[in-house]
Amino acid sequence: MRAAWTRVWRYREAHPLLLDALVSWLVVTGVVLAARYDYASHGRVFGLPGVLLTAAAILPITLRRRAPVTVLLLCLAGSLASVVAGYWDALNNFGPLLALYTVAVQRSRRVSLAAAALATVVLAAGTTAAELGPLWLLAVLAALVSTTAWAVGDIRRILTERNARLEVLTRELERDREARARRAVTEERMRIATELHDVLAHHMSVIAVQAGLAGYVLESDPPTAAGALGAVADTSRQVLDELRRLFVLLRIGSDPVVPADDSSPAFSLDRIAVLADRVRALGIPVELVVDGVVRALPDSVALCVYRIVQESLTNVVKHAGGAGARVRLAYGDAVFVAQITDEGRKRSVPADSGGHGLVGMRERARLYGGTLTAGPRARGGFEVVLALPISSAGGTHNH
Structure with missing residues (x-):
């Protein structure tokens, strides 16, 4: 059930116009069937004029997302004409109320409040013309219905704007996090490069000492000279390894437990x-x-x-x-x-x-x-x- 609802919701997001058209035609069909079986018909025959007035009051909501104010005016005119013609207003109020909700969602509060006031006046006038009750009661009911539709739409608008701001802030925070991560990587590479430089300097000092020793005892003590040259060879290989790492690093582009002598290049796991x-x-x-x-x-x-x-x-x-x-x-x-x-x-x-x-x-x-x-x-x-x-x-x- 949840998967089916998820698919419907995704389809709604992808094809909103088609969904609105489907809803409007379903509502018109429901109104026509209700009138056909004398539901609140007040004895008036619901023929072709009634169908056309119903369509005029409801079908415009197909375009409510593209022109909400225009659609509201069309739906209000259709609903008013339907009531004046003697049909019960409740059957055709779905179109104006959904259009009013859409205006409250998509337009500023100033525009939506004016639309709500207009809807209240038109709905109250229509019910008054149909003589469905005392004027004060009809006005109160019209205001209550219009205010409810407006309030729901206004809340949706506020939530949509807030979500948009949160999305912008989230993207900014993500960019900031990525920038801080890049800075952390750069700083750490600089620190590693500095430490590798210290290690290389230490090894080069060893090479210099051993090479000097080999040259000094080359004739007088060949075994010692050979050992010194072997140390030079081993250390040179280590230097080449460290240089390779340093080149890779360059191509890529207050601590409570740090000992005071932390900068020494002669590290051991001890x-x-x-x-x-x-x-x-x-x-x-x-x-x-x-x-x-x-x-x-x-x-x-x-x-x-x-x-x-x-x-x-x-x-x-x-x-x-x-x-x-x-x-x-x-x-x-x-x-x-x-x-x-x-x-x-x-x-x-x-x-x-x-x-x-x-x-x-x-x-x-x-x-x-x-x-x-x-x-x-x-x-x-x-x-x-x-x-x-x-x-x-x-x-x-x-x-």
Whole structure:
């Protein structure tokens, strides 16, 4: 039933003129049938003149959406002529009242009030001419009927205008949200680029030192020189990887848990333990769990993990209402997973928290070929999961 009504409503929106024509003809048919069976006919034979007057009072509503004032005047004239001819006015008042409703919907209140006053006068005059009751009663009834039709239409007009304003505001808010999201992405890319610059500077310093050492001991200590050159080669490969990420980034176009020494390029995942201690100092319990065989990750990858854990714990501090958090770092054969959960109330992390929110977190994960998902947990709280592809090569060390 609901699906059928939905289809009818969509058809009405697509073909309003056809629907109005159908309604007008159905009403005319109903009036003719009522008169045919002597319903309120007052003994007057409802022949061809009655049919024509009924059509004049009702059929114009087919065009009510295109020319509502003109249609109202035509319907009022038809209804008045029908009553003067001796037919009962109630049979032909549908057209004028629907036309008045349409005027109230589509025209200004000043115009619709004038139309309502005119409709009241015409309806009252018609019923008076038919001598259907005391003048004061007929005037009151005409005013009541016209006012009701006008009020319903005026309310519809107000709601339509309000919905139009809300739609405009919604579009503006959507554009503003998209603009803020773009700004957040741009700011986060600038921040990532700065950090990659620091990492590159650190690696280049290592290359310079190792190259100098190799040149110094090249003849006196060949093994040491070979080791230094090997370090230069390894570090150079890392530099090339970071430059590639930096070029990709360029082509694409106040935090309570940030440590004071946060700008150092020499990152390791050990610093997450320091970050957890800092959050605990704020009175929020944090559990840190490490699974799998711990391996050294490239500085920039470790920095990506660190920043996402940092941002997630920041959101715990801001939005979880003092609930505890759990940070799980899992070293798989080919994937590194960082999972940050809290036990707070159901919520959503703002897309732009201090300029480095969920948008920036996803941007970081995407830069390193990973994925990031975030959302409320079924049992309450929130969960952020970062998955990064890693090489199985590399030494192990202890956290």
